[in-house]
Each structure stands twice: as structure tokens, then as C-alpha cells.
Amino acid sequence: MSTEHFPKRAMILAAGLGKRMRPVTATTPKPLVEVAGRALIDYGLERLEAAGVEEAVVNVHYLADLVEVHLTRRPSPKIVISDERAALLDTGGGIAKALPHLGEQPFFLLNADTFWIEGARPNLIRLAEAWDPDRMDGLLMLAPTVTSVGYDGSGDFDLATDGHIIRRQERLVAPFAYAGAAILAPRMFENAPDGAFSLNTLFDRAISDGRMYGVRMDGLWLHVGTPRAIKDAEAAIAESAA
Known part of the structure; x- marks a missing residue:
């Protein structure tokens, strides 16, 4: 399988405080929390490498030194650190700060703690194959809420038959949750707010467009x-392996 035309760069959001994971994250940043003996961020990096990614930008803030030391042990993909020690910039601001490292081409985006058991075909490959730069500024991996493990929210989106996403309305339930993996075009960040802001601001603008x-x-x-x-x-991992 050729990955020649797939994104070669990625952004991993690893700067969050991991408040809901306390007390585990009192001394361990959430990206380094282990599941089945491996750090969460390593699962994502291995999937990016398998999809042909050559360079991954990782933003750091909380317990940043621990994250950086851990990443020095990985031979590939090449890691570039986007340092947010001085100020946490939220999801949108963090990516905006890292854009000079990401270049002008579409890039993969992963939350450092996003985690899934693959189906028949790798999901990042499926995302890359579905990407159409003429029609899209963003393409999100969506998980059905009813079958997800550990999710108790009301969902984020409906999915139209043509692939467009529709934001869940207040007080309603949506069938899909954003699963923390995407492909984004840098043009999405044109005229973005300064400083810290949520990526949802730009998602909503792209949905409207x-x-x-x-x-x-x-x-x-x-x-x-x-x-x-x-x-x-x-x-769930043990059951899948069995």
C-alpha cells in the first residue's frame, strides 16, 4: 500500500493538564499514562509512523520535561517540540503556534490520549484515502457513541450521507463523538484568533462553510x-486479543 500522497507531518496535542485523570496525573502527564503497559502517546505515534508520517510536532506544557525525555527515546517519526511552558494555548492556539513547523500541506492531528482498537483497516489510512483538498478544510474520525468504551457523553456530531458533519444541538444527543484524530488543512487557521482558543471555533466556521x-x-x-x-x-484490549 502506497502512502506517497498521505500527509507527511502531524500535530499531537499533548499539553493538557489531565484534570479528570487525577490522581494518576498528579505526577504523570496524561500522554504518558500507561494502558496495557505502554504510554498513550506511543500508540498514536506508532499509528502515525505506519501511515507514512515522517515528522510529528508535539506541544508540551504540563510536566513538559517528562514528555520531552520520553519522546527522545523514539527513533521515528522525527519529533519537533512546540513549547507552551510559558502559557497554555488550548487546542486551537496550540496548533496555530505550531503552524510554522507543519508547513503548507494538510497534516494529521491527534490528541495525545486518543486510543482505539483498529478494525479491518487502519483508521489513519482510511482518513488519508478519504481526504479531498478541493472539498475539505477538515476531516474528523468519528466514533459511534453506543459502542465506545469509557465514553458517557451526549455525542458531538451527526454525519450526513455525503460525509458532512452537523454539530449536536444543545440538550439533544448525537450518534458520533470526535475520536481525537483528524486531517486538517492549514488554511483553516487563516484569520484565527490570537492567543489561546478552542479548535471548536474553527471547526464551527468550517461546518458553516x-x-x-x-x-x-x-x-x-x-x-x-x-x-x-x-x-x-x-x-477491551484483552478481549480483542482473545
Whole structure:
């Protein structure tokens, strides 16, 4: 399988405080929390490498030194640190700060703690194959809420038959949650706010412009948001292996 035309760069959001994961994150940054004996961020990096990514930009803030030391042990993909020690910039601001490292081409985006059991075909490959720069500014991996492990929210999006995503309305329930993996075009960040801001600001603008799409993931999304969810994820991994 050729990955020649797939994104060669990626951004991993690893700067968050991991408050819901306390007390585990009192001394361990959430990207380094282990599930089945491996740090969460390593699962994502290995999937990026398998999809042909050559360079990954990782932003750091909370317990940043620990994250940096851990990343020096990885031979590939090449890691570039985007330092947010001075000020946490939220998801949108963090990517905006890192754009000079990401270049002018579309890039993969991963939350450092996003985690899933693959289905028949790797999900990052499926995202890259579905990407259409003429129609899209963003393409999100979406997980069905009813089958996800560790997720108890109301969902984020509906998915139209043509692939457009529709934001969940207040007090309603949506069938899909954003699973923390995407492909984004740098043009999405044109005229973005300064400083710290949520990526949802730009998602909503792209939805309004008709340029935001989604792909239903193949496999099982493991939402590792609390200490209890670690055990649930490990049980799902063991069951899948069996």
C-alpha cells in the first residue's frame, strides 16, 4: 500500500493538564499514562509512523520535561517540540503556534490520549484515502457513541450521507463523538484568533462553510478520560486479543 500522497507531518496535542485523570496525573502527564503497559502517546505515534508520517510536532506544557525525555527515546517519526511552558494555548492556539513547523500541506492531528482498537483497516489510512483538498478544510474520525468504551457523553456530531458533519444541538444527543484524530488543512487557521482558543471555533466556521467532513471509524474507540477508564480499556484490549 502506497502512502506517497498521505500527509507527511502531524500535530499531537499533548499539553493538557489531565484534570479528570487525577490522581494518576498528579505526577504523570496524561500522554504518558500507561494502558496495557505502554504510554498513550506511543500508540498514536506508532499509528502515525505506519501511515507514512515522517515528522510529528508535539506541544508540551504540563510536566513538559517528562514528555520531552520520553519522546527522545523514539527513533521515528522525527519529533519537533512546540513549547507552551510559558502559557497554555488550548487546542486551537496550540496548533496555530505550531503552524510554522507543519508547513503548507494538510497534516494529521491527534490528541495525545486518543486510543482505539483498529478494525479491518487502519483508521489513519482510511482518513488519508478519504481526504479531498478541493472539498475539505477538515476531516474528523468519528466514533459511534453506543459502542465506545469509557465514553458517557451526549455525542458531538451527526454525519450526513455525503460525509458532512452537523454539530449536536444543545440538550439533544448525537450518534458520533470526535475520536481525537483528524486531517486538517492549514488554511483553516487563516484569520484565527490570537492567543489561546478552542479548535471548536474553527471547526464551527468550517461546518458553516460546508467544508468540514467526517469518517466513521472502523474498530473500537477507547475513551481513556478517567482512572477507571484505564481498566476498562485494558479489559477491551484483552478481549480483542482473545
